[in-house]
Protein backbone atom coordinates (compact mmCIF):
# COMPACT_ATOMS: atom_id res chain seq x y z
CA UNK A 1 0.00 0.00 0.00
CA UNK A 2 1.24 3.52 -0.77
CA UNK A 3 2.78 5.20 2.23
CA UNK A 4 0.68 8.03 3.78
CA UNK A 5 3.83 10.17 3.71
CA UNK A 6 3.26 10.53 -0.04
CA UNK A 7 -0.30 11.85 0.22
CA UNK A 8 0.57 15.58 0.49
CA UNK A 9 3.44 15.44 -2.04
CA UNK A 10 1.58 15.69 -5.37
CA UNK A 11 -1.49 17.31 -6.91
CA UNK A 12 -2.58 13.70 -7.35
CA UNK A 13 -4.10 11.63 -10.18
CA UNK A 14 -7.57 13.03 -9.43
CA UNK A 15 -6.37 16.51 -8.51
CA UNK A 16 -7.01 15.48 -4.90
CA UNK A 17 -4.79 18.23 -3.46
CA UNK A 18 -6.28 21.03 -5.58
CA UNK A 19 -7.30 23.15 -2.59
CA UNK A 20 -3.77 23.08 -1.18
CA UNK A 21 -2.18 24.03 -4.50
CA UNK A 22 -4.70 26.79 -5.21
CA UNK A 23 -4.40 28.30 -1.75
CA UNK A 24 -0.64 28.52 -2.00
CA UNK A 25 -0.56 29.81 -5.60
CA UNK A 26 -2.93 32.64 -4.71
CA UNK A 27 -1.11 33.38 -1.47
CA UNK A 28 2.25 33.78 -3.15
CA UNK A 29 0.90 35.67 -6.14
CA UNK A 30 -0.55 38.25 -3.74
CA UNK A 31 2.71 38.28 -1.89
CA UNK A 32 4.50 39.13 -5.13
CA UNK A 33 2.11 42.00 -5.84
CA UNK A 34 2.73 43.49 -2.38
CA UNK A 35 6.44 43.27 -3.05
CA UNK A 36 6.01 45.33 -6.24
CA UNK A 37 3.89 47.92 -4.43
CA UNK A 38 6.32 48.23 -1.59
CA UNK A 39 9.32 49.01 -3.76
CA UNK A 40 8.47 52.71 -4.01
CA UNK A 41 4.94 53.04 -2.67
CA UNK A 42 5.11 56.80 -3.30
CA UNK A 43 5.18 56.24 -7.10
CA UNK A 44 1.73 56.66 -8.65
CA UNK A 45 0.36 53.70 -10.68
CA UNK A 46 1.70 53.82 -14.25
CA UNK A 47 -1.37 52.07 -15.62
CA UNK A 48 -4.35 54.33 -14.88
CA UNK A 49 -6.82 52.95 -12.38
CA UNK A 50 -9.66 53.06 -14.89
CA UNK A 51 -7.64 51.51 -17.74
CA UNK A 52 -9.55 48.22 -17.55
CA UNK A 53 -12.57 50.08 -18.93
CA UNK A 54 -10.84 51.37 -22.08
CA UNK A 55 -11.94 49.77 -25.36
CA UNK A 56 -8.38 48.84 -26.34
CA UNK A 57 -7.86 47.21 -22.94
CA UNK A 58 -11.05 45.20 -23.25
CA UNK A 59 -10.17 44.20 -26.77
CA UNK A 60 -6.73 43.01 -25.67
CA UNK A 61 -8.20 41.09 -22.76
CA UNK A 62 -10.71 39.39 -25.04
CA UNK A 63 -7.95 38.37 -27.46
CA UNK A 64 -5.81 37.09 -24.65
CA UNK A 65 -8.68 35.11 -23.16
CA UNK A 66 -9.56 33.62 -26.51
CA UNK A 67 -6.01 32.46 -27.09
CA UNK A 68 -5.60 31.17 -23.56
CA UNK A 69 -8.84 29.23 -23.84
CA UNK A 70 -7.64 27.79 -27.12
CA UNK A 71 -4.33 26.83 -25.51
CA UNK A 72 -6.02 25.32 -22.49
CA UNK A 73 -8.40 23.38 -24.70
CA UNK A 74 -5.61 22.02 -26.87
CA UNK A 75 -3.53 21.07 -23.84
CA UNK A 76 -6.30 18.66 -22.90
CA UNK A 77 -4.75 16.47 -25.57
CA UNK A 78 -1.56 16.28 -23.51
CA UNK A 79 -0.18 12.95 -22.43
CA UNK A 80 -1.52 12.24 -18.91
CA UNK A 81 1.86 11.88 -17.22
CA UNK A 82 0.27 12.27 -13.80
CA UNK A 83 -1.87 9.15 -14.08
CA UNK A 84 -0.92 5.73 -12.66
CA UNK A 85 -2.12 4.50 -16.05
CA UNK A 86 0.93 6.20 -17.54
CA UNK A 87 3.91 3.82 -17.37
CA UNK A 88 5.63 4.90 -20.58
CA UNK A 89 8.56 7.30 -20.47
CA UNK A 90 10.60 8.81 -17.65
CA UNK A 91 8.05 11.27 -16.29
CA UNK A 92 5.22 11.34 -13.80
CA UNK A 93 3.36 13.74 -11.52
CA UNK A 94 5.21 16.80 -10.16
CA UNK A 95 6.12 17.33 -6.53
CA UNK A 96 4.09 20.22 -5.10
CA UNK A 97 7.05 21.94 -3.41
CA UNK A 98 8.88 22.16 -6.74
CA UNK A 99 5.84 23.21 -8.71
CA UNK A 100 4.94 25.90 -6.17
CA UNK A 101 8.51 27.17 -5.91
CA UNK A 102 8.49 27.53 -9.73
CA UNK A 103 5.16 29.38 -9.78
CA UNK A 104 6.25 31.57 -6.93
CA UNK A 105 9.58 32.47 -8.48
CA UNK A 106 8.48 33.00 -12.11
CA UNK A 107 7.12 36.55 -11.76
CA UNK A 108 10.43 37.66 -10.16
CA UNK A 109 12.15 36.23 -13.28
CA UNK A 110 15.64 35.73 -11.86
CA UNK A 111 18.40 34.87 -14.34
CA UNK A 112 20.94 32.47 -12.86
CA UNK A 113 23.73 33.59 -15.14
CA UNK A 114 25.16 35.81 -12.41
CA UNK A 115 24.63 37.36 -9.03
CA UNK A 116 23.52 40.69 -10.50
CA UNK A 117 20.60 39.05 -12.22
CA UNK A 118 19.69 36.59 -9.50
CA UNK A 119 20.74 37.74 -6.04
CA UNK A 120 18.66 35.04 -4.38
CA UNK A 121 18.34 32.08 -6.70
CA UNK A 122 22.06 31.81 -7.62
CA UNK A 123 22.78 30.74 -4.06
CA UNK A 124 19.87 28.33 -4.20
CA UNK A 125 21.43 26.74 -7.27
CA UNK A 126 24.82 26.40 -5.58
CA UNK A 127 23.13 24.93 -2.51
CA UNK A 128 21.08 22.55 -4.65
CA UNK A 129 24.41 21.42 -6.11
CA UNK A 130 25.68 20.71 -2.59
CA UNK A 131 22.46 18.87 -1.68
CA UNK A 132 22.92 16.61 -4.70
CA UNK A 133 26.63 16.22 -3.89
CA UNK A 134 25.74 14.89 -0.45
CA UNK A 135 23.15 12.52 -1.91
CA UNK A 136 25.81 11.09 -4.23
CA UNK A 137 28.53 10.75 -1.61
CA UNK A 138 30.71 13.72 -2.60
CA UNK A 139 32.26 16.14 -0.10
CA UNK A 140 29.56 18.78 0.45
CA UNK A 141 31.30 21.14 2.87
CA UNK A 142 32.13 24.34 0.95
CA UNK A 143 34.77 25.22 3.53
CA UNK A 144 36.86 22.29 2.31
CA UNK A 145 39.07 22.96 -0.72
CA UNK A 146 38.14 19.60 -2.25
CA UNK A 147 34.40 20.21 -1.93
CA UNK A 148 32.28 19.08 -4.86
CA UNK A 149 30.57 21.55 -7.17
CA UNK A 150 27.25 21.18 -8.91
CA UNK A 151 25.11 23.37 -11.13
CA UNK A 152 21.84 22.94 -12.97
CA UNK A 153 21.46 22.52 -16.71
CA UNK A 154 18.52 22.33 -19.07
CA UNK A 155 18.76 18.54 -18.80
CA UNK A 156 20.98 15.48 -18.70
CA UNK A 157 22.13 16.03 -22.26
CA UNK A 158 23.80 19.32 -21.40
CA UNK A 159 25.22 17.94 -18.16
CA UNK A 160 26.86 15.17 -20.19
CA UNK A 161 28.34 17.83 -22.52
CA UNK A 162 29.71 19.64 -19.50
CA UNK A 163 31.41 16.46 -18.31
CA UNK A 164 33.20 16.15 -21.66
CA UNK A 165 34.26 19.78 -21.48
CA UNK A 166 35.68 19.44 -17.99
CA UNK A 167 37.42 16.13 -18.66
CA UNK A 168 39.08 17.51 -21.78
CA UNK A 169 40.20 20.69 -20.02
CA UNK A 170 41.70 18.65 -17.21
CA UNK A 171 43.42 16.23 -19.57
CA UNK A 172 44.98 18.89 -21.78
CA UNK A 173 46.00 21.39 -19.09
CA UNK A 174 49.14 19.48 -17.93
CA UNK A 175 50.36 19.34 -21.56
CA UNK A 176 49.99 23.11 -21.88
CA UNK A 177 51.73 23.67 -18.56
CA UNK A 178 54.59 21.43 -19.66
CA UNK A 179 54.96 23.48 -22.83
CA UNK A 180 55.37 26.59 -20.69
CA UNK A 181 57.47 24.86 -17.99
CA UNK A 182 57.56 27.48 -15.24
CA UNK A 183 60.98 27.25 -13.51
CA UNK A 184 60.86 25.36 -10.24
CA UNK A 185 57.50 23.76 -10.92
CA UNK A 186 57.60 19.99 -11.28
CA UNK A 187 55.82 19.03 -14.53
CA UNK A 188 55.33 15.58 -16.14
CA UNK A 189 58.35 14.28 -18.01
CA UNK A 190 56.84 14.18 -21.50
CA UNK A 191 53.65 14.97 -23.39
CA UNK A 192 52.34 11.42 -23.12
CA UNK A 193 52.74 11.42 -19.34
CA UNK A 194 51.16 14.87 -19.11
CA UNK A 195 48.16 13.83 -21.22
CA UNK A 196 47.73 10.70 -19.13
CA UNK A 197 47.50 12.02 -15.62
CA UNK A 198 44.41 10.79 -13.81
CA UNK A 199 42.00 13.67 -13.06
CA UNK A 200 43.03 13.81 -9.39
CA UNK A 201 46.70 14.24 -10.39
CA UNK A 202 45.68 16.92 -12.90
CA UNK A 203 43.90 18.84 -10.14
CA UNK A 204 46.95 18.47 -7.94
CA UNK A 205 49.13 19.97 -10.68
CA UNK A 206 46.65 22.81 -11.12
CA UNK A 207 46.89 23.51 -7.40
CA UNK A 208 50.69 23.60 -7.49
CA UNK A 209 50.63 25.96 -10.48
CA UNK A 210 48.19 28.28 -8.70
CA UNK A 211 50.45 28.32 -5.65
CA UNK A 212 53.51 28.92 -7.87
CA UNK A 213 51.78 31.88 -9.50
CA UNK A 214 50.83 33.34 -6.17
CA UNK A 215 54.54 33.70 -5.40
CA UNK A 216 55.31 35.45 -8.68
CA UNK A 217 55.72 39.23 -8.71
CA UNK A 218 52.62 40.79 -10.25
CA UNK A 219 53.91 41.85 -13.72
CA UNK A 220 55.46 38.43 -14.39
CA UNK A 221 52.35 36.70 -13.09
CA UNK A 222 50.32 38.17 -15.93
CA UNK A 223 52.92 37.06 -18.48
CA UNK A 224 52.95 33.49 -17.19
CA UNK A 225 49.18 33.35 -17.31
CA UNK A 226 49.15 34.56 -20.88
CA UNK A 227 51.81 32.09 -21.93
CA UNK A 228 49.85 29.24 -20.45
CA UNK A 229 46.57 30.45 -21.95
CA UNK A 230 48.17 30.51 -25.40
CA UNK A 231 49.21 26.86 -25.07
CA UNK A 232 45.88 25.55 -23.85
CA UNK A 233 43.71 23.34 -26.01
CA UNK A 234 40.82 25.71 -25.38
CA UNK A 235 42.65 28.54 -27.16
CA UNK A 236 44.43 26.50 -29.88
CA UNK A 237 41.60 24.15 -30.82
CA UNK A 238 42.10 20.40 -31.03
CA UNK A 239 43.83 20.38 -34.43
CA UNK A 240 46.53 22.93 -33.56
CA UNK A 241 46.98 21.52 -30.08
CA UNK A 242 47.65 18.03 -31.46
CA UNK A 243 49.91 19.46 -34.18
CA UNK A 244 52.13 20.91 -31.44
CA UNK A 245 52.20 17.60 -29.58
CA UNK A 246 52.73 14.92 -32.22
CA UNK A 247 52.93 12.01 -29.78
CA UNK A 248 49.29 12.65 -28.81
CA UNK A 249 46.06 11.95 -30.65
CA UNK A 250 42.35 12.65 -30.14
CA UNK A 251 41.36 10.85 -26.94
CA UNK A 252 38.62 8.24 -27.00
CA UNK A 253 35.48 8.18 -24.89
CA UNK A 254 34.32 4.74 -23.80
CA UNK A 255 30.62 4.41 -23.07
CA UNK A 256 28.54 1.28 -22.63
CA UNK A 257 26.30 0.11 -25.48
CA UNK A 258 23.36 1.13 -23.31
CA UNK A 259 24.52 4.77 -23.31
CA UNK A 260 22.05 7.52 -24.12
CA UNK A 261 22.28 9.16 -27.55
CA UNK A 262 23.36 12.43 -25.91
CA UNK A 263 26.90 10.96 -25.89
CA UNK A 264 26.92 10.81 -29.66
CA UNK A 265 25.69 14.42 -29.79
CA UNK A 266 28.33 15.47 -27.27
CA UNK A 267 31.19 13.99 -29.29
CA UNK A 268 30.06 15.92 -32.33
CA UNK A 269 29.55 19.16 -30.45
CA UNK A 270 32.97 18.98 -28.79
CA UNK A 271 34.63 18.43 -32.14
CA UNK A 272 36.03 15.12 -30.88
CA UNK A 273 34.07 13.25 -33.53
CA UNK A 274 31.51 10.50 -33.23
CA UNK A 275 34.11 7.96 -34.35
CA UNK A 276 36.07 8.56 -31.12
CA UNK A 277 33.14 7.22 -29.08
CA UNK A 278 33.77 3.53 -28.50
CA UNK A 279 30.96 1.38 -27.17
CA UNK A 280 31.87 -1.10 -24.46
CA UNK A 281 30.04 -4.45 -24.76
CA UNK A 282 27.50 -5.41 -22.12
CA UNK A 283 26.69 -8.47 -20.07
CA UNK A 284 23.11 -8.46 -18.87
CA UNK A 285 22.91 -4.82 -20.10
CA UNK A 286 25.69 -3.79 -17.70
CA UNK A 287 29.22 -2.79 -18.74
CA UNK A 288 31.29 -5.91 -19.31
CA UNK A 289 34.32 -5.08 -17.22
CA UNK A 290 36.49 -7.74 -18.88
CA UNK A 291 35.71 -6.32 -22.30
CA UNK A 292 36.63 -2.87 -20.97
CA UNK A 293 39.97 -4.20 -19.73
CA UNK A 294 40.70 -5.71 -23.13
CA UNK A 295 39.96 -2.39 -24.83
CA UNK A 296 42.14 -0.45 -22.41
CA UNK A 297 45.01 -2.89 -22.90
CA UNK A 298 44.74 -2.37 -26.66
CA UNK A 299 44.78 1.43 -26.24
CA UNK A 300 47.81 1.22 -23.98
CA UNK A 301 49.57 -0.88 -26.58
CA UNK A 302 48.58 1.48 -29.44
CA UNK A 303 49.36 4.57 -27.35
CA UNK A 304 45.80 5.73 -27.87
CA UNK A 305 44.77 8.19 -25.12
CA UNK A 306 41.41 7.80 -23.36
CA UNK A 307 39.43 10.82 -22.18
CA UNK A 308 36.87 9.13 -19.99
CA UNK A 309 34.99 5.98 -19.27
CA UNK A 310 31.25 6.51 -18.85
CA UNK A 311 29.21 4.36 -16.50
CA UNK A 312 25.42 4.45 -16.54
CA UNK A 313 23.45 4.41 -13.32
CA UNK A 314 20.00 3.40 -14.53
CA UNK A 315 20.12 2.76 -18.27
CA UNK A 316 17.46 4.58 -20.27
CA UNK A 317 16.04 1.41 -21.74
CA UNK A 318 16.53 -1.30 -19.12
CA UNK A 319 17.09 0.44 -15.77
CA UNK A 320 20.34 -1.49 -15.34
CA UNK A 321 23.25 -0.16 -13.27
CA UNK A 322 26.88 -0.35 -14.33
CA UNK A 323 29.53 -1.53 -11.83
CA UNK A 324 30.76 1.97 -10.95
CA UNK A 325 33.04 0.52 -8.23
CA UNK A 326 34.83 -1.50 -10.89
CA UNK A 327 35.16 1.49 -13.20
CA UNK A 328 36.85 3.62 -10.53
CA UNK A 329 39.09 0.66 -9.62
CA UNK A 330 40.05 0.37 -13.29
CA UNK A 331 40.81 4.10 -13.40
CA UNK A 332 43.26 3.72 -10.48
CA UNK A 333 44.87 0.63 -11.96
CA UNK A 334 45.39 2.16 -15.40
CA UNK A 335 46.60 5.48 -14.03
CA UNK A 336 49.43 3.57 -12.33
CA UNK A 337 50.30 2.09 -15.70
CA UNK A 338 50.36 5.52 -17.30
CA UNK A 339 46.98 5.45 -19.06
CA UNK A 340 45.03 8.10 -17.19
CA UNK A 341 41.32 8.79 -17.78
CA UNK A 342 38.32 10.10 -15.91
CA UNK A 343 35.17 8.26 -14.85
CA UNK A 344 31.86 9.98 -15.48
CA UNK A 345 28.60 8.49 -14.22
CA UNK A 346 25.52 9.21 -16.29
CA UNK A 347 22.93 8.99 -13.53
CA UNK A 348 20.41 11.17 -15.36
CA UNK A 349 17.80 8.53 -14.65
CA UNK A 350 19.03 6.71 -11.55
CA UNK A 351 20.73 9.49 -9.56
CA UNK A 352 17.89 9.97 -7.09
CA UNK A 353 17.90 6.24 -6.31
CA UNK A 354 20.94 7.15 -4.20
CA UNK A 355 18.52 8.61 -1.62
CA UNK A 356 17.54 5.01 -0.79
CA UNK A 357 21.15 4.30 0.14
CA UNK A 358 21.69 7.41 2.26
CA UNK A 359 21.22 7.77 6.03
CA UNK A 360 20.04 11.16 7.30
CA UNK A 361 23.59 11.88 8.50
CA UNK A 362 24.96 11.26 5.02
CA UNK A 363 26.43 7.79 5.61
CA UNK A 364 25.84 4.93 3.19
CA UNK A 365 23.16 2.54 4.49
CA UNK A 366 24.13 -1.04 5.19
CA UNK A 367 23.09 -3.52 2.52
CA UNK A 368 21.46 -5.80 5.10
CA UNK A 369 19.21 -2.98 6.41
CA UNK A 370 18.08 -2.19 2.90
CA UNK A 371 17.37 -5.79 1.98
CA UNK A 372 14.79 -6.01 4.78
CA UNK A 373 12.56 -3.52 2.94
CA UNK A 374 12.47 -5.27 -0.41
CA UNK A 375 12.28 -8.72 -1.88
CA UNK A 376 15.48 -8.55 -3.99
CA UNK A 377 16.65 -4.93 -4.04
CA UNK A 378 19.40 -3.92 -4.04
CA UNK A 379 21.73 -6.48 -5.56
CA UNK A 380 25.12 -6.38 -3.79
CA UNK A 381 26.73 -5.02 -6.99
CA UNK A 382 24.17 -2.21 -7.08
CA UNK A 383 24.94 -1.34 -3.47
CA UNK A 384 28.66 -1.32 -4.31
CA UNK A 385 28.05 0.80 -7.41
CA UNK A 386 26.12 3.46 -5.48
CA UNK A 387 28.71 3.34 -2.70
CA UNK A 388 31.42 4.20 -5.26
CA UNK A 389 29.66 7.25 -6.73
CA UNK A 390 31.68 9.56 -4.50
CA UNK A 391 34.85 8.46 -6.31
CA UNK A 392 33.58 9.27 -9.80
CA UNK A 393 35.10 12.40 -11.34
CA UNK A 394 31.75 13.79 -12.39
CA UNK A 395 28.08 12.81 -12.41
CA UNK A 396 24.95 13.76 -14.35
CA UNK A 397 21.61 13.64 -12.56
CA UNK A 398 18.21 14.85 -13.75
CA UNK A 399 15.92 16.45 -11.17
CA UNK A 400 13.28 16.54 -13.94
CA UNK A 401 13.21 12.73 -14.05
CA UNK A 402 13.22 10.84 -10.73
CA UNK A 403 13.32 14.19 -8.88
CA UNK A 404 9.68 14.85 -9.99
CA UNK A 405 10.57 18.48 -10.82
CA UNK A 406 9.23 20.38 -13.87
CA UNK A 407 11.40 20.44 -17.03
CA UNK A 408 14.16 21.67 -17.58
CA UNK A 409 16.18 20.78 -14.58
CA UNK A 410 19.24 18.61 -15.11
CA UNK A 411 22.38 18.79 -13.03
CA UNK A 412 26.11 18.40 -13.50
CA UNK A 413 28.37 17.61 -10.55
CA UNK A 414 32.10 17.29 -10.28
CA UNK A 415 33.95 15.71 -7.39
CA UNK A 416 36.44 18.50 -6.78
CA UNK A 417 35.40 22.09 -7.35
CA UNK A 418 38.99 23.21 -7.99
CA UNK A 419 38.87 21.63 -11.46
CA UNK A 420 36.14 24.08 -12.48
CA UNK A 421 38.70 26.88 -12.65
CA UNK A 422 39.79 25.38 -15.98
CA UNK A 423 36.39 26.08 -17.49
CA UNK A 424 36.18 29.71 -16.42
CA UNK A 425 35.56 31.98 -19.35
CA UNK A 426 38.42 34.22 -18.24
CA UNK A 427 41.67 33.24 -16.62
CA UNK A 428 40.20 32.13 -13.32
CA UNK A 429 42.62 29.21 -13.10
CA UNK A 430 45.25 31.77 -12.21
CA UNK A 431 43.23 33.55 -9.57
CA UNK A 432 45.26 34.37 -6.53
CA UNK A 433 43.70 33.32 -3.24
CA UNK A 434 42.84 36.93 -2.45
CA UNK A 435 40.79 37.42 -5.59
CA UNK A 436 39.33 33.98 -5.40
CA UNK A 437 37.07 34.48 -2.43
CA UNK A 438 35.14 31.67 -0.83
CA UNK A 439 33.15 28.98 -2.57
CA UNK A 440 29.95 30.97 -2.92
CA UNK A 441 31.73 34.15 -3.96
CA UNK A 442 33.56 32.30 -6.69
CA UNK A 443 30.65 30.37 -8.16
CA UNK A 444 28.10 33.16 -7.97
CA UNK A 445 29.57 34.23 -11.31
CA UNK A 446 27.97 31.06 -12.59
CA UNK A 447 27.89 32.12 -16.23
CA UNK A 448 31.68 31.88 -16.37
CA UNK A 449 31.64 28.13 -15.73
CA UNK A 450 28.54 26.73 -17.39
CA UNK A 451 27.89 25.99 -21.07
CA UNK A 452 24.72 28.09 -21.02
CA UNK A 453 24.27 31.79 -20.43
CA UNK A 454 20.91 33.10 -19.24
CA UNK A 455 19.00 30.43 -17.40
CA UNK A 456 15.92 30.20 -15.19
CA UNK A 457 16.37 30.92 -11.49
CA UNK A 458 12.89 29.47 -11.00
CA UNK A 459 14.24 25.99 -11.81
CA UNK A 460 16.92 26.37 -9.13
CA UNK A 461 14.27 27.44 -6.62
CA UNK A 462 12.18 24.39 -7.47
CA UNK A 463 15.07 21.97 -6.97
CA UNK A 464 16.34 23.60 -3.78
CA UNK A 465 12.94 23.90 -2.08
CA UNK A 466 12.04 20.31 -2.95
CA UNK A 467 15.27 19.05 -1.38
CA UNK A 468 14.57 21.13 1.74
CA UNK A 469 11.05 19.75 2.11
CA UNK A 470 12.17 16.23 1.28
CA UNK A 471 15.83 15.84 2.34
CA UNK A 472 17.74 13.45 0.09
CA UNK A 473 17.93 10.45 2.42
CA UNK A 474 15.97 7.22 2.67
CA UNK A 475 13.58 8.46 5.33
CA UNK A 476 12.43 11.49 3.36
CA UNK A 477 12.85 11.78 -0.39
CA UNK A 478 13.66 8.06 -0.43
CA UNK A 479 9.96 7.31 0.15
CA UNK A 480 9.37 8.06 -3.53
CA UNK A 481 11.95 5.78 -5.17
CA UNK A 482 11.09 3.18 -2.53
CA UNK A 483 7.52 3.14 -3.81
CA UNK A 484 8.79 2.73 -7.36
CA UNK A 485 11.13 -0.16 -6.48
CA UNK A 486 8.27 -1.91 -4.66
CA UNK A 487 6.10 -1.31 -7.74
CA UNK A 488 8.79 -2.93 -9.88
CA UNK A 489 8.87 -5.98 -7.62
CA UNK A 490 5.07 -6.15 -7.80
CA UNK A 491 5.27 -5.79 -11.58
CA UNK A 492 7.60 -8.79 -11.76
CA UNK A 493 5.24 -10.87 -9.64
CA UNK A 494 2.30 -9.86 -11.79
CA UNK A 495 4.32 -10.63 -14.93
CA UNK A 496 5.08 -14.13 -13.64
CA UNK A 497 1.40 -14.77 -12.99
CA UNK A 498 0.47 -13.32 -16.38
CA UNK A 499 3.05 -15.54 -18.03
CA UNK A 500 1.69 -18.67 -16.31
CA UNK A 501 -1.93 -17.75 -17.06
CA UNK A 502 -1.24 -17.20 -20.76
CA UNK A 503 1.27 -20.01 -21.18
CA UNK A 504 -0.52 -21.69 -24.06
CA UNK A 505 -1.28 -18.37 -25.81
CA UNK A 506 1.78 -16.15 -25.28
CA UNK A 507 5.40 -16.68 -24.26
CA UNK A 508 6.33 -13.82 -21.94
CA UNK A 509 9.87 -13.03 -20.73
CA UNK A 510 11.65 -10.23 -18.88
CA UNK A 511 14.77 -10.03 -21.08
CA UNK A 512 16.98 -8.33 -18.49
CA UNK A 513 16.43 -8.22 -14.76
CA UNK A 514 16.29 -4.51 -13.94
CA UNK A 515 18.40 -3.05 -11.14
CA UNK A 516 15.89 -0.29 -10.62
CA UNK A 517 12.45 0.71 -11.82
CA UNK A 518 12.44 0.34 -15.60
CA UNK A 519 11.29 -3.03 -16.85
CA UNK A 520 10.82 -4.55 -20.29
CA UNK A 521 8.61 -7.41 -21.49
CA UNK A 522 9.17 -9.59 -24.53
CA UNK A 523 5.94 -11.23 -25.79
CA UNK A 524 5.69 -13.87 -28.48
CA UNK A 525 2.52 -15.70 -29.60
CA UNK A 526 2.87 -19.29 -28.35
CA UNK A 527 4.27 -21.59 -31.01
CA UNK A 528 5.44 -18.74 -33.24
CA UNK A 529 9.05 -19.17 -34.40
CA UNK A 530 9.28 -16.15 -36.69
CA UNK A 531 10.91 -12.90 -35.51
CA UNK A 532 8.95 -10.62 -37.85
CA UNK A 533 5.65 -12.15 -36.67
CA UNK A 534 6.55 -11.52 -33.04
CA UNK A 535 7.52 -7.93 -33.86
CA UNK A 536 4.16 -7.35 -35.59
CA UNK A 537 2.39 -8.72 -32.52
CA UNK A 538 4.28 -6.48 -30.09
CA UNK A 539 3.91 -3.42 -32.32
CA UNK A 540 0.17 -4.03 -32.41
CA UNK A 541 0.09 -4.26 -28.60
CA UNK A 542 2.11 -1.06 -28.38
CA UNK A 543 -0.18 0.83 -30.77
CA UNK A 544 -2.78 0.50 -28.07
CA UNK A 545 -0.41 1.85 -25.44
CA UNK A 546 0.81 4.93 -27.21
CA UNK A 547 -0.54 8.35 -27.88
CA UNK A 548 -2.81 8.69 -30.91
CA UNK A 549 -3.85 12.27 -31.73
CA UNK A 550 -6.87 10.98 -33.69
CA UNK A 551 -8.36 9.16 -30.69
CA UNK A 552 -9.84 10.65 -27.54
CA UNK A 553 -7.46 10.33 -24.62
CA UNK A 554 -9.94 8.17 -22.72
CA UNK A 555 -9.78 5.51 -25.42
CA UNK A 556 -6.39 4.61 -24.00
CA UNK A 557 -6.45 2.25 -21.05
CA UNK A 558 -2.74 2.55 -20.40
CA UNK A 559 0.33 4.27 -21.77
CA UNK A 560 3.53 2.27 -22.25
CA UNK A 561 6.59 2.59 -24.44
CA UNK A 562 8.65 0.22 -26.54
CA UNK A 563 12.24 -0.42 -27.43
CA UNK A 564 14.21 -3.00 -29.37
CA UNK A 565 16.87 -5.61 -28.71
CA UNK A 566 19.51 -5.55 -31.44
CA UNK A 567 21.91 -8.44 -32.03
CA UNK A 568 24.84 -6.05 -32.52
CA UNK A 569 24.29 -4.78 -28.98
CA UNK A 570 23.50 -8.14 -27.38
CA UNK A 571 26.32 -10.13 -28.97
CA UNK A 572 25.92 -13.67 -30.27
CA UNK A 573 25.52 -15.44 -26.91
CA UNK A 574 22.80 -13.26 -25.42
CA UNK A 575 20.97 -13.07 -28.75
CA UNK A 576 20.86 -16.86 -28.94
CA UNK A 577 19.67 -17.14 -25.32
CA UNK A 578 16.87 -14.64 -25.80
CA UNK A 579 15.69 -16.18 -29.07
CA UNK A 580 15.67 -19.61 -27.42
CA UNK A 581 13.78 -18.38 -24.36
CA UNK A 582 11.07 -17.00 -26.64
CA UNK A 583 10.99 -20.08 -28.88
CA UNK A 584 12.17 -18.10 -31.93
CA UNK A 585 14.08 -19.61 -34.83
CA UNK A 586 17.48 -17.87 -35.22
CA UNK A 587 17.22 -18.31 -38.99
CA UNK A 588 14.32 -15.84 -39.04
CA UNK A 589 16.44 -13.09 -37.45
CA UNK A 590 17.77 -10.73 -40.09
CA UNK A 591 16.36 -12.92 -42.83
CA UNK A 592 16.02 -9.93 -45.13
CA UNK A 593 12.57 -8.68 -44.13
CA UNK A 594 11.68 -5.10 -43.19
CA UNK A 595 11.28 -5.69 -39.49
CA UNK A 596 13.33 -8.72 -38.50
CA UNK A 597 16.79 -7.37 -37.65
CA UNK A 598 15.83 -6.75 -34.01
CA UNK A 599 13.30 -7.79 -31.39
CA UNK A 600 10.56 -5.33 -30.50
CA UNK A 601 9.71 -5.34 -26.79
CA UNK A 602 7.50 -3.32 -24.43
CA UNK A 603 9.16 -0.97 -21.97
CA UNK A 604 7.69 0.37 -18.73
CA UNK A 605 8.80 3.17 -16.43
CA UNK A 606 7.39 2.57 -12.97
CA UNK A 607 7.81 5.95 -11.28
CA UNK A 608 4.23 6.96 -10.59
CA UNK A 609 3.87 6.92 -6.79
CA UNK A 610 0.33 5.49 -6.91
CA UNK A 611 0.83 2.28 -8.88
CA UNK A 612 0.32 -0.01 -5.91
CA UNK A 613 -3.01 -0.49 -4.19
CA UNK A 614 -3.70 2.81 -2.44
CA UNK A 615 -6.24 1.25 -0.10
CA UNK A 616 -9.26 1.12 -2.38
CA UNK A 617 -8.53 -2.31 -3.77
CA UNK A 618 -7.17 -1.08 -7.11
CA UNK A 619 -3.70 -2.05 -8.27
CA UNK A 620 -2.91 -0.38 -11.55
CA UNK A 621 -0.25 -2.98 -12.22
CA UNK A 622 -2.78 -5.82 -11.99
CA UNK A 623 -5.12 -3.83 -14.22
CA UNK A 624 -2.33 -3.33 -16.73
CA UNK A 625 -1.73 -7.06 -17.06
CA UNK A 626 -5.48 -7.69 -17.40
CA UNK A 627 -5.45 -5.12 -20.21
CA UNK A 628 -2.49 -6.83 -21.89
CA UNK A 629 -4.24 -10.18 -21.61
CA UNK A 630 -7.42 -8.85 -23.26
CA UNK A 631 -5.47 -7.18 -26.07
CA UNK A 632 -3.20 -10.17 -26.67
CA UNK A 633 -6.16 -12.53 -26.74
CA UNK A 634 -8.07 -10.28 -29.15
CA UNK A 635 -5.06 -9.94 -31.47
CA UNK A 636 -4.51 -13.70 -31.52
CA UNK A 637 -8.19 -14.31 -32.23
CA UNK A 638 -8.09 -11.79 -35.09
CA UNK A 639 -4.99 -13.47 -36.54
CA UNK A 640 -6.45 -16.99 -36.31
Ligand SMILES: *Cc1c(COP(=O)(O)O)cnc(C)c1O
Nearest residue numbers: 155156157260262316346348349
Ligand atom coordinates in the same frame (compact mmCIF):
# COMPACT_ATOMS: atom_id res chain seq x y z
C1 LIG B 1 17.36 11.00 -20.00
C2 LIG B 1 18.76 10.64 -20.06
C3 LIG B 1 19.72 11.52 -20.61
C4 LIG B 1 19.34 12.83 -21.25
O1 LIG B 1 18.74 13.69 -20.36
P1 LIG B 1 17.78 14.88 -20.87
O2 LIG B 1 17.35 15.47 -19.58
O3 LIG B 1 16.67 14.24 -21.65
O4 LIG B 1 18.60 15.80 -21.69
C5 LIG B 1 21.04 11.14 -20.58
N1 LIG B 1 21.41 9.97 -20.04
C6 LIG B 1 20.53 9.09 -19.51
C7 LIG B 1 21.02 7.81 -18.91
C8 LIG B 1 19.17 9.40 -19.50
O5 LIG B 1 18.30 8.53 -18.97
